[in-house]
Amino acid sequence: MENIALKASGITKYFYDPVKMQVLKDINMEVIKGEFVSIVGKSGCGKSTLLYILSTMDTDYEGTLTINGENTTGQSLNNLARIRNESIGFVFQFHYLLPDFSCLKNVMIPALRLGKLSPKEIEAAAYEKLKMFGVEDQALKKAGKLSGGQQQRVAIARALINNPAIIMGDEPTGNLDSKNTGIVFDLFMQLSKEYGQTLITVTHDEDFAKRSDRIIEMADGEIKRIAGNNGNKSQNNK
Amino acid sequence: MKISVNTEIALTYLSSRKKQTVVASMGVMFGISMFIFMQSLMKGTNDYFEKMSFTNTPHIRIFNENKVADNHMLRSFINDQSEKILTNPKQLAQSPGITNPYGIIDQIRRNPKIAAVTPQVTGNVIYTSGSVELPGNVAGVEIDEEDKMFDVQTNMISGNLHDLNRVHNSILIGKGIAEKLSLHTGDNLTVRAGNGNMLVMRVVGVFSTTVKQLDETKSYANISTVQSLAGKDRSYVTEIKVNLVNYNDAPAVARDLETITGYKSEDWVKANEQLKAAFKVRAIILNSVIGVILLVAGFGIYNILNMTIYEKIKEIAILKAQGFSGRAVTSIFLQQAIYIGLMGGIIGLIVGFSLTFMVSRIYIGAGTLKYLPMSFHPPHYIQALTFGIITTIAAGFFPARKASKVDPVTIIRG
Numbered sequence: 001m002e003n004i005a006l007k008a009s010g011i012t013k014y015f016y017d018p019v020k021m022q023v024l025k026d027i028n029m030e031v032i033k034g035e036f037v038s039i040v041g042k043s044g045c046g047k048s049t050l051l052y053i054l055s056t057m058d059t060d061y062e063g064t065l066t067i068n069g070e071n072t073t074g075q076s077l078n079n080l081a082r083i084r085n086e087s088i089g090f091v092f093q094f095h096y097l098l099p100d101f102s103c104l105k106n107v108m109i110p111a112l113r114l115g116k117l118s119p120k121e122i123e124a125a126a127y128e129k130l131k132m133f134g135v136e137d138q139a140l141k142k143a144g145k146l147s148g149g150q151q152q153r154v155a156i157a158r159a160l161i162n163n164p165a166i167i168m169g170d171e172p173t174g175n176l177d178s179k180n181t182g183i184v185f186d187l188f189m190q191l192s193k194e195y196g197q198t199l200i201t202v203t204h205d206e207d208f209a210k211r212s213d214r215i216i217e218m219a220d221g222e223i224k225r226i227a228g229n230n231g232n233k234s235q236n237n238k
Numbered sequence: 239m240k241i242s243v244n245t246e247i248a249l250t251y252l253s254s255r256k257k258q259t260v261v262a263s264m265g266v267m268f269g270i271s272m273f274i275f276m277q278s279l280m281k282g283t284n285d286y287f288e289k290m291s292f293t294n295t296p297h298i299r300i301f302n303e304n305k306v307a308d309n310h311m312l313r314s315f316i317n318d319q320s321e322k323i324l325t326n327p328k329q330l331a332q333s334p335g336i337t338n339p340y341g342i343i344d345q346i347r348r349n350p351k352i353a354a355v356t357p358q359v360t361g362n363v364i365y366t367s368g369s370v371e372l373p374g375n376v377a378g379v380e381i382d383e384e385d386k387m388f389d390v391q392t393n394m395i396s397g398n399l400h401d402l403n404r405v406h407n408s409i410l411i412g413k414g415i416a417e418k419l420s421l422h423t424g425d426n427l428t429v430r431a432g433n434g435n436m437l438v439m440r441v442v443g444v445f446s447t448t449v450k451q452l453d454e455t456k457s458y459a460n461i462s463t464v465q466s467l468a469g470k471d472r473s474y475v476t477e478i479k480v481n482l483v484n485y486n487d488a489p490a491v492a493r494d495l496e497t498i499t500g501y502k503s504e505d506w507v508k509a510n511e512q513l514k515a516a517f518k519v520r521a522i523i524l525n526s527v528i529g530v531i532l533l534v535a536g537f538g539i540y541n542i543l544n545m546t547i548y549e550k551i552k553e554i555a556i557l558k559a560q561g562f563s564g565r566a567v568t569s570i571f572l573q574q575a576i577y578i579g580l581m582g583g584i585i586g587l588i589v590g591f592s593l594t595f596m597v598s599r600i601y602i603g604a605g606t607l608k609y610l611p612m613s614f615h616p617p618h619y620i621q622a623l624t625f626g627i628i629t630t631i632a633a634g635f636f637p638a639r640k641a642s643k644v645d646p647v648t649i650i651r652g
Contacts, residue, residue, distance in 0.1 A: 048651060057559060058647045078563040085561020092650060096556045098247075100254035105246075110560045112243035158560075170650075 005165050005198040006031040010063035011053060013046075023049050024061070025221045031166070036192035036199045038209035041218035048170060050218070051202045055088060055168050056080045068165045085114050089159030093171040097151055097158070099144030103130065106143050107158045114162050122161075129157035133187060149180030156187055160197075167191065169201035173208060181205070244566055247557075248573035251546065259578060262542045265535035266582025266626050267589060273528045273622040274590025278612045279597070280524050284517050286611035288485075291510050293388050294447060296479035297488045299509070300495060302336055303502040304329045339475035342499050346480065351491055353483045356383035357475040359464045365411075365457070366428040367419035374415060374455035376429060378464025381410075387481050390445060390458070397423035397443025402460055409439040409463075413446035414454030429457075431467045439463075448607075532625060535582070536633035539575055543637035547571065547644075554641050555649035564642035571641045575634020576627065583626040587619055 011027040014020055023046045031037050039047045052058040054065065056072050059080070064073045068087050072080060089110075097106045107126040111117060117125070130136040133153040138146055143154065152172065159167050172188070173181040185208055191197040192213070201212070209215050217225040252259045307327040316322070336342065343355050359378035364371050377384075381402045385391055390399055395413060402408050409427060421427060421441050430436045439459065446453055459467075465474050480495070480503075482488055488505035495503040507514060547554070554567055562570075591614075598612035 052647045052651070055559070057650075078565060081558065081561050081563035081566075083561075084559065088561075090559050092556075092559075096552065096650070098553050098556065100250050101247075105250075109243060109247070109557075112246070113561055113566070115243075 003033045004030055004066075005033045005035070005068060006054060006200070007066040008054060008063065011050065011065070012062040013049060013053065013058075013060070023221050024053070027063070027221075027223060029216065029223065031198060031200060033165070033198055034192070034196040035214060036188070036212040037201070037214045037216060038212040039200065039202045039216045039218060040204070040206075040209045041224075045218045046221040047202045047218045051168060051170055051200065054200065055090070056084055085110060086162060087165040089162070089164040089167040091152070091156050091159050091167065091169040091172040093174040097143035097146075097154055099142065101143055102140050103135065103143050103146065103154045104139040106154060107161050110158060111161045126157070126161060129160055130154065133157050149176055149183060152176060152180065152184055153187065156184065160191070166198045166200060169199065169203075171203060172201060173203070173205055181208075185211075244569045245573055248570045248577065251550070251570070252574055252577055255546070258542050258546075259581075262539050262578045263582030263585065265538035266579050266630060267586040269528070269531040269535040269629070270583050270586025270622045270626045271590035271593060272531050273625065274587065274618055275593045275597070276524050276528060277618040277622070278590075278594040278614065279610070280520055281613035281615055281618070282598075282611035284520070285613055286607070287513060287516075290448065291506060291513055292481075292485070293393070294449065294452060295506055295509055296387060297482045297485045298480040298492045298495060298503055298505050299477055300336070300342070300480065300499055300501050300503040301477040302332050302334060304332050306330070334476050335470070335474045336476070336478065336501060339473065339478060342501075343478060345498070346478075346495060349491070349494075351482055351484070351487055352480055354383065354387050354481040356380055356387060356479050357461065358477050358479055359461055359468065359470075359474060360476050361464050361468050362432050363457075363467075364430045365415060365419060366430060367421060367425075370419055372415060372418055372454075374412075374457060376409070376457045376459050376464055376467070378459055378461040378467075380461055381458065384458065387479065393445040393447055395444050395446050397441070399443050399445075399458075401442035402458065405440055405442050407437060407439045407463055408442040408459070410443040410445055410458040411441055412453035412456045413444055414450060415457065416441075416444045418454065429467065431469075433469055435467050435469055437463070437467050528625075532629045535626075536629040539578055539630050539633040540637060542578075543571060543575060543634055544640075546574070547637050547641045550641075551644060551649055554644045555646040558644065558646040559650065567644070568638045568642040571638035572631065572634050575630045575638070578634075579627045579630025582630075583623045586626065587623060590619070590622065 007030045009028050011024055012022070013024040015023050027050060039051065041047045049058070053061050056065070056067070064071060066072065067083060070083065072083060075083070097103070101109070104123065104126055107129055108122050111122040111125065112119065127136060127139065130139050133156060135150050135153050135157070138150055138154070143151060146154065173184050176184060188199060188201070189211065192199055203209055213228070215227045216223055217227070307324060307330050309322040309324045312322045312324065339357050343357060346352060347355050356379065361376050361378070362373070363376050364373050381390070381399055385399060397410070399410060402410060409429065411421065411427070416422065419427070423441055423443055425441050426438055427441055428436060428438050462472065465472060468474065482491055485506065489507055492503045492505035557567060594612050594614065597610055600610050602608065602610055
């Protein structure tokens, strides 16, 4: 059990507006540490809704969720914020950097919030992450001044700054052209393969999904099919 | 010093929207500088009028007042168990003098709260010069003591008040008397007392208070001169004037003196009730004006923070996704309000002081009032800053709470 990063059991959710509708029906899933999981499915199948529940941001659901061995269901919002800060990194479709801050600051903010390291150490770590994604020369520019691809790379660096147990992506390549999609995708692969990072991504991108360890295909609020990608997995476990 | 990440974000938000920050703090600045200016003006004028009232009334006056007849005489006359009832009691005229005045003066001088005590003999007189007669009253005083208590010297427009001690049968007259009787320093004036005694006195000086009625009736003479004019001996004193170290103690000390001496003792607060009422009315007007100004400034901050929150709602959601708790978000936005308040407040203190200083240099020149009386009272500045900060916190609280309640899922998913 110790190598389980995330475990969800019996997740059920309803939307009440405009009419009561069940969007998730008894979802059970486990993600092993170091695994790269893609959640795919048509629009409206509930895959994003599921991701936001897994991320602890959405608390209005039935069932239980455990992250890194810690039960998160029913925790106070402040506690959940701390858990997110420590254990979860986010990459969104629209990069969502804070435009008034420099790229470096954007990367540093979650770590400053966590407050485990001194600002100097955090700055060094942030530089290292930016370097890893080849955007260290943009570090002192305002985030709003960067191109979309660069911003997404900064956003990924930011997601990694606290060495979270899990990185979650909501269509991380959805807003990028094919060249930048390739770059971001390679970064994700690199994180998974070289750094053994746990990744859960919601995506429309077939190619992206195919190269991950496992594909969870959803339809009408249920898991329709779980497809392991053995080639990748063996590589991962070697 | 380690700056917390909340503070850093708050400061970045403020500095990236400089114009709005400046406008919001200008509102606070205006409120606070007006607060200081108005308070300084009010305290200055109040102090001035209080001081003015002390130029002709002492902090406490002890005098003999007519009493209502009671039944104690009746009781000693018919000494039995019956209940005596006096119907329709009348006022009993008391002799206007105070018995053993110097004994009383010696006794009350020992009280450490008392700064000065001086006896006075007041007599109603008629001033006559040629064929013109003018009613008035003469105050028999020890002029050096009187000067110490009421600063008579500053009111002198001609002559020398110390001549009162040097020249036999001398008198200081008000400006109004001098004009009405065409008198100048060195002229002679006939003064007739109510008992028919007449005295020709030499005018050794003319004074002018700002009160016309006083100038037209009042004169000063030596206490012994007035005693002899009244046909009384040297122990005849009609009132004792008392000044205190702190004039705010007057009501309490007056009560004590009344018990000790058995004579009526009236404090300046009672003697100047209309002055106190005017102070109160002015305080109400002033505080409502300041309240409105601060309220408007508060709404300005509220508005600007609210706009910021609408504009930054996605960023707030992102911060929350990254693990900023509701409390941290509240802190970020409340801090913005506090910095706006502090910035506006400190500039407001400086502007308020400069304004007060500038106005205190405006020449008025009415009566003895040369410049606008402004007070430079440190507690006003502390109060102003406190009120300013409280207003900004109150104004920032609601937007900040709203920001803390932003649901990241709804915002990020759109």
